Amino acid sequence: MKSIAFVGNPNVGKTSLFNRLTKSSEHVGNWHGVTNSAKEKGFEFKGKRLFLTDLPGLYSLSVYSPEEAVTRDAVLTREHDVVVNVCEGDNIFRNLYLTLQLLEANVPTILAINMIDELEKKGKRIDVEKIEKVLGIPVVCVSAKSKKSSLELITLVLECLNPVGASTCRPLFVSEYGNGRQVAAPTIFLKSLRKETLKYLSKLPLNEIISIIRDNAKKHNIDEIFAAIKVMEQDEFILEKLQLTNYQKKQIEKFDDLSEKVASARYAFIDEELRKVILDKNSAPCQGDRHADCGKGLPQSLRGTYGVIEPVTLTHAKNIGNRSGRQSAASASGDEKQSGSKSSHSLFASLKKSKLSFFDKIVLNRYLAIPIFLLLMLGVFYVTFGVVGGGLSSGLSFLITRFLYTPIKSALEGANTPVWMIGLICDGVILGVGGVLVFLPQIALLFFFLALLEDTGYMSRVAFMMDGLFSRIGLSGRSCFTLLMGFGCTASAVTTARSIDDEGVRKKTALLTPLMSCSAKLPTFLVLAAAFFANGSPLIVFGMYFLGAFFMIVIALIFEKTAKRLKSSKKSFILKEQGIHNTLKSFIMELPPYRVPTIERVFQVVFTHSKHFIVRVATVVFALNIIMWVLSNFSFSHGYITGTQYASIFETFTSLIAPIFAPLGFGEWRAVTALLSGIVAKEASLAALESLGGVQSVFAGEYSALSALSFMVFTLLYIPCLASCVSIRKEVGGKLMAFSVLFHFVLAYIVSLIVFQMGRLLINYPWIFIMIIAAIFLISAGFVFFSKRRKKPLSQKHEKKVYIKKRS
Amino acid sequence: MTLVDAKLNKQYFIKTLRGEFNEKRRLLDMGFSPLSCITVCAVAPFGGTILVLLRGRLITLRNDIASFIEVGFLK
Numbered sequence: 010m011k012s013i014a015f016v017g018n019p020n021v022g023k024t025s026l027f028n029r030l031t032k033s034s035e036h037v038g039n040w041h042g043v044t045n046s047a048k049e050k051g052f053e054f055k056g057k058r059l060f061l062t063d064l065p066g067l068y069s070l071s072v073y074s075p076e077e078a079v080t081r082d083a084v085l086t087r088e089h090d091v092v093v094n095v096c097e098g099d100n101i102f103r104n105l106y107l108t109l110q111l112l113e114a115n116v117p118t119i120l121a122i123n124m125i126d127e128l129e130k131k132g133k134r135i136d137v138e139k140i141e142k143v144l145g146i147p148v149v150c151v152s153a154k155s156k157k158s159s160l161e162l163i164t165l166v167l168e169c170l171n172p173v174g175a176s177t178c179r180p181l182f183v184s185e186y187g188n189g190r191q192v193a194a195p196t197i198f199l200k201s202l203r204k205e206t207l208k209y210l211s212k213l214p215l216n217e218i219i220s221i222i223r224d225n226a227k228k229h230n231i232d233e234i235f236a237a238i239k240v241m242e243q244d245e246f247i248l249e250k251l252q253l254t255n256y257q258k259k260q261i262e263k264f265d266d267l268s269e270k271v272a273s274a275r276y277a278f279i280d281e282e283l284r285k286v287i288l289d290k291n292s293a294p295c296q297g298d299r300h301a302d303c304g305k306g307l308p309q310s311l312r313g314t315y316g317v318i319e320p321v322t323l324t325h326a327k328n329i330g331n332r333s334g335r336q337s338a339a340s341a342s343g344d345e346k347q348s349g350s351k352s353s354h355s356l357f358a359s360l361k362k363s364k365l366s367f368f369d370k371i372v373l374n375r376y377l378a379i380p381i382f383l384l385l386m387l388g389v390f391y392v393t394f395g396v397v398g399g400g401l402s403s404g405l406s407f408l409i410t411r412f413l414y415t416p417i418k419s420a421l422e423g424a425n426t427p428v429w430m431i432g433l434i435c436d437g438v439i440l441g442v443g444g445v446l447v448f449l450p451q452i453a454l455l456f457f458f459l460a461l462l463e464d465t466g467y468m469s470r471v472a473f474m475m476d477g478l479f480s481r482i483g484l485s486g487r488s489c490f491t492l493l494m495g496f497g498c499t500a501s502a503v504t505t506a507r508s509i510d511d512e513g514v515r516k517k518t519a520l521l522t523p524l525m526s527c528s529a530k531l532p533t534f535l536v537l538a539a540a541f542f543a544n545g546s547p548l549i550v551f552g553m554y555f556l557g558a559f560f561m562i563v564i565a566l567i568f569e570k571t572a573k574r575l576k577s578s579k580k581s582f583i584l585k586e587q588g589i590h591n592t593l594k595s596f597i598m599e600l601p602p603y604r605v606p607t608i609e610r611v612f613q614v615v616f617t618h619s620k621h622f623i624v625r626v627a628t629v630v631f632a633l634n635i636i637m638w639v640l641s642n643f644s645f646s647h648g649y650i651t652g653t654q655y656a657s658i659f660e661t662f663t664s665l666i667a668p669i670f671a672p673l674g675f676g677e678w679r680a681v682t683a684l685l686s687g688i689v690a691k692e693a694s695l696a697a698l699e700s701l702g703g704v705q706s707v708f709a710g711e712y713s714a715l716s717a718l719s720f721m722v723f724t725l726l727y728i729p730c731l732a733s734c735v736s737i738r739k740e741v742g743g744k745l746m747a748f749s750v751l752f753h754f755v756l757a758y759i760v761s762l763i764v765f766q767m768g769r770l771l772i773n774y775p776w777i778f779i780m781i782i783a784a785i786f787l788i789s790a791g792f793v794f795f796s797k798r799r800k801k802p803l804s805q806k807h808e809k810k811v812y813i814k815k816r817s
Numbered sequence: 818m819t820l821v822d823a824k825l826n827k828q829y830f831i832k833t834l835r836g837e838f839n840e841k842r843r844l845l846d847m848g849f850s851p852l853s854c855i856t857v858c859a860v861a862p863f864g865g866t867i868l869v870l871l872r873g874r875l876i877t878l879r880n881d882i883a884s885f886i887e888v889g890f891l892k
């Protein structure tokens with residue numbers, strides 16, 4: 010069985026292609042770093058079984074985060090028969106940088122130019138033949154949106170894996186994109202032509218380095234050209250693998266810093282050799298099939314350009330630099346007499362688009378960005394909880410009562426079923442499980458909006474605008490993805506934390522994500538808010554979300570100030586184990602262009618999550634609820650005891666711990682039972698409340714509304730569900746997971762205590778309450794004021810002011 | 818002059834990169850190669866982070882990294 014791997018820059022659509030080919034529904038989104046682990050799946054193609062692996066995106070084979078290491082290892086160990094390097098048509102020049110590295114490593118590569126439809130919409134096309142000739146690898150244009158072109162890719166891959174023979178250049182298919190180019194079986198594949206193809210290598214002191222490290226490379230079974238290039242780039246992973254002696258290291262140090270030269274050489278090669286590959290759709294008609302010049306090398310017209318080695322852009326920039334009286338820092342010795350007319354091309358090609366789009370100008374405006382974001386979120390929540398979602402779920406609830414609960418109950422009563430059986434089926438199952446199920450519309454809506462947020466590309470903008478704030482509380486803009494996904498499902502959100510470069514930030518983000526209220530907590534909030542706060546129920550629910558986000562920020566700040574272990578970004582054991590030696594403490598990220606979300610994909614997301622929710626309710630919550638119901642309605646000695654004064658099994662048990670929660674306002678054993686089942690799955694919390702007599706009877710008494718509010722706050726903040734705990738352990742380790750469980754419990758306890766006691770104070774003695782609040786406000790304001798004054802020396806303050814002036 | 822001091826919406830070109838190997842390599846890998854054209858498009862609401870246009874792509878980075886990038890004024 011042949012195996013194929015998808016490798017490429019982040020956000021070029023590798024997973025979309027993977028999904029299209031294997032008919033799977035892996036998570037995709039219009040932001041960088043969606044995929045963070047290798048996904049594998051087999052599929053049939055023309056009677057052949059193929060194995061496809063989707064790898065996380067990366068910019069270079071020198072990696073910075075665990076998920077990039079997965080890709081690097083897969084590529085370097087040659088796990089796969091062939092690597093398909095997926096590129097983005099619109100951004101091909103930057104993408105080819107990675108392609109060159111793959112070729113340097115002598116990895117069997119096929120170039121797939123994805124999103125070609127976007128480029129064609131702009132009236133552009135790509136000169137595929139030229140790329141093939143320059144790089145010496147097969148190239149194909151695809152679009153993950155079209156099934157035909159995806160299959161074309163596989164046809165080409167198969168042909169490359171099992172070549173019929175170099176001489177037979179039989180046509181394979183007529184490409185859907187690229188003016189109906191006829192693609193023929195490639196003959197230029199997998200020849201070890203690196204030094205001939207990658208001309209720029211001759212500019213680097215490759216042979217000198219190879220002569221130093223040759224024996225080490227051979228001993229450790231690393232390709233010597235690749236090893237030499239990585240040594241030039243000072244990649245610590247390869248350096249450590251080679252185990253150079255001090256003498257060798259000193260010899261290498263004699264060459265001064267080469268990393269810039271290597272990168273510049275690659276970019277110069279791309280700019281020089283490939284700058285004309287993007288053509289207008291109608292200019293220069295496509296050369297058609299490759300029968301004619303198949304395997305015959307390069308046409309005469311191309312050969313001439315190989316003589317030019319230095320980047321022609323250099324000359325021009327130098328001219329400009331000198332003209333404006335500045336000394337150019339460019340150190341390479343270019344051919345300065347190069348004519349300006351030719352050289353200006355690539356520099357000014359990149360100048361064409363140098364401003365933000367109109368939409369981005371508003372959305373990313375320094376003063377409007379945050380208000381727009383908050384308004385948007387408010388709008389999303391209002392639609393989800395308010396008019397639309399609320400209406401739909403009350404309709405569903407009506408249907409369940411009308412067509413399930415009432416007829417079944419009367420039917421069971423008519424059939425002389427035992428009382429406990431009626432109780433179990435009607436109260437335990439229908440009311441409990443059905444009570445959760447009615448919130449399907451809201452959850453579907455929430456995921457619909459999250460999908461929109463992801464797919465349009467706005468989420469990355471949020472990451473950018475929040476980074477300034479997040480950097481102050483020890484998080485990074487990348488945490489935004491994880492935290493926003495936390496509104497959907499904590500367990501799956503935590504796994505996205507893996508793409509965060511900084512170890513400390515990753516740990517903190519994983520610990521803080523459970524504070525973002527997940528969709529499973531939503532039913533509890535909605536029911537409690539509707540039952541006890543009739544007028545302002547959407548506002549109360551939104552308040553819960555806000556409270557979660559608020560505590561996320563506060564706790565992050567506290568961690569930043571206190572927890573040394575979380576603050577430091579020292580290389581941890583896990584990172585070392587995975588061979589990540591390069592760490593970057595700061596935040597650098599690419600923003601994707603805006604894209605119109607495809608209806609197919611949005612519905613797929615909504616469908617997947619709705620299905621997940623229903624399955625979860627029907628299995629975990631259902632089973633748990635039956636157990637809970639039985640334990641809560643039977644006693645050891647008296648059997649079925651509802652309506653009698655005997656204590657049930659669970660009551661005797663939870664009554665022991667219930668008093669702990671008395672100061673929080675819900676020292677009721679049923680509330681505690683609900684919280685306990687919530688640890689398994691948050692949805693089960695509401696199911697338990699509903700089947701044990703409904704929320705009205707659980708939260709009764711003088712402060713019913715207040716204790717319900719306190720319960721909501723506790724639900725918001727307490728121990729993450731089992732699935733989340735598992736993913737926290739997976740991402741940041743068992744110790745931190747244990748810490749997380751303890752920490753979230755303590756936090757929830759303290760905050761609920763404050764809410765309940767303060768609320769009671771407000772009701773009974775409003776004046777004392779106001780005074781306490783004022784005192785707290787004054788003290789904290791004073792603290793902030795003095796701590797700021799103490800910390801910042803004057804010079805720094807001054808510098809900052811100057812900086813701000815310059816910006817504005 | 819580093820990218821931190823660059824004015825908004827003006828075009829610069831990258832002269833050279835400073836910093837340790839890690840930062841430098843990451844920048845190079847993301848397309849910050851010497852002599853490419855660069856524009857600062859926006860500053861984040863809370864400051865400290867900038868958005869640049871490089872090779873037709875938007876890249877956001879913090880000032881600490883931006884200070885590694887030496888730029889020259891282009892137009």
